[in-house]
Amino acid sequence: MIKPLGVNFAIRGAGMQPLPGSANVQGGVTLDLRRFIGIDIMNGFVQGGTDELWGKVYEKLDAFGLSVTGSRSAIGGIGGRALQGGLSFFSSSEGFICDNILSFEVVLASGEIINANASDNEDLWRALKGVGNNQGIVTRFDIWTFKQGLIWGGTVFYFPSSFPSQLESLVKELHKPNTSKETHLMLSIGYSFLMGNSIMCLNQLYCTQVFENPPELDPFTKVQPQIDALNIMRLHSVKDAAAEQSASGQAQVRCAYMNITVKADLGTLNAVSEIYTAELKPLKGFENVTLSLTLQPYPVSLMEQSTELRGNSLGLGATEGPLVSILLLSCWESEEYDNAVLEIMKDALDKIKVDATERNQLVPFIYMNYAFRH
Known part of the structure; x- marks a missing residue:
């Protein structure tokens, strides 16, 4: 007892x-x-x-x-x-x-x-x-x-001028009546000391069928211009894909996640990107700091499958339409940056929440794996 x-x-x-x-x-x-x-x-x-x-x-x-x-x-x-x-x-x-x-x-x-x-x-x-x-x-x-056999996937790096078109492609894909159930999409924008503190964009894309260059991923894999030297799209095992994802993280650094959920609305997602990148400016030039905004969709098929499998305790339903998880992720090394990084993240998230609320696009769900001290 x-x-x-x-x-x-x-x-x-x-x-x-x-x-x-x-x-x-x-x-x-x-x-x-x-x-x-x-x-x-x-x-x-x-x-x-x-x-x-x-x-x-x-x-x-x-x-x-x-x-x-x-x-x-x-x-x-x-x-x-x-x-x-x-x-x-x-x-x-x-x-x-x-x-x-x-x-x-x-x-x-x-x-x-x-x-x-x-x-x-x-x-x-x-x-x-x-x-x-x-x-x-x-x-x-x-x-x-x-x-399950091999899956097709990997990363595509590109420049911020193309991010609005990628958001448009994401929203269009999520609202298709026949959107693919075999794809997994993640779109990110941010900057890293590893990239010379320049604003960069990253798509992490997967198709769970043994099929090279599936057309469903074309809008996201063929974005131009790309940084070809950093791009990796290939057939590989699930084990290797997961190892690749974990290797892209940074070990032994200070780290913070913050998260909200919005509906898959193009105006809202464009505002999310604009608010976030504007808030980053005071942190540009900080040593050993990586900051990113990642959009991870919850397609209707995901929530339909939850219902099919007798439900869960998350409170999400397919009737809300496709949703997008908004993840703010920062990694840094020095304790002296703690307050600055966290305040910028909180301020950005607060502004994003206000904007999404005014548009009636905010969903009252925080993904627990990415939750901060809300």
Whole structure:
């Protein structure tokens, strides 16, 4: 029996966010689940410990021509995505990561160990799909698998003059009645000391079929002018795609995520880009700082699939139409920049929220994996 002792505590798996307080607690007790690992392939699903890394899951499944709706990053643990919603290369056709959990093994506050699935403890099963670690300690996940070969994808770097046309292409694609369920799109604008502090744009694009240069991605892969030396579009395994995504992040630096959700409206997205890039100007020239705004769509097919798989606790529905997650992400090295970076990010997000609200395009949903101290 777990008794209330007035002690602050945190539950830590492999961790998905580098933010202070995300996977630990000061002046309290951290329940570290790092020993809960292991991967077993069953008939139609894979069973993984909460601290197992997605990259290892993909590595094991790739050998059998299988995959799962899992994290786009190889280095995070299963629990960090599967309890908070989670976006995947396969989300357009398969829903959120949490939608694809067949069963959770959960330690309750009483100390009892139960399974939560569609047959047993269904209310808890549905609640855990998106609620985070607030309903118990999840120690194991059973996740649906499907046949999967190589996927086409990678990165395209280009210049900010083309970003408005890319936003137009994104909105047009999301509102098509027959939009592809096999594609995954991410559009970013920002600047990095690695690129000489110049404003640059990046598309991260994937097609989950073994098909080179799919026409659905043409508006995003053929944008001109490009920085050809940095572009990588190719057929590769899910394991390699996830490893590539995690390698693009910066390790051992200070980091902050902030997020809101808006409807897929072109005027709103153009305003988001303009507000954000204008707010960055005071930070240009800061040493070892990378700042980006990333747009990640929630197509209608994603939310329809959530409903098909008996729902989750995120509160999103297909009737709202296609949505776009607005992620502000900053990485920097020096503590002296903490206040400046965070204030700029908060100010930009506040202005974006005001503008989206005035346009009646703001959606009251914050993606937990990207949430700051709202």
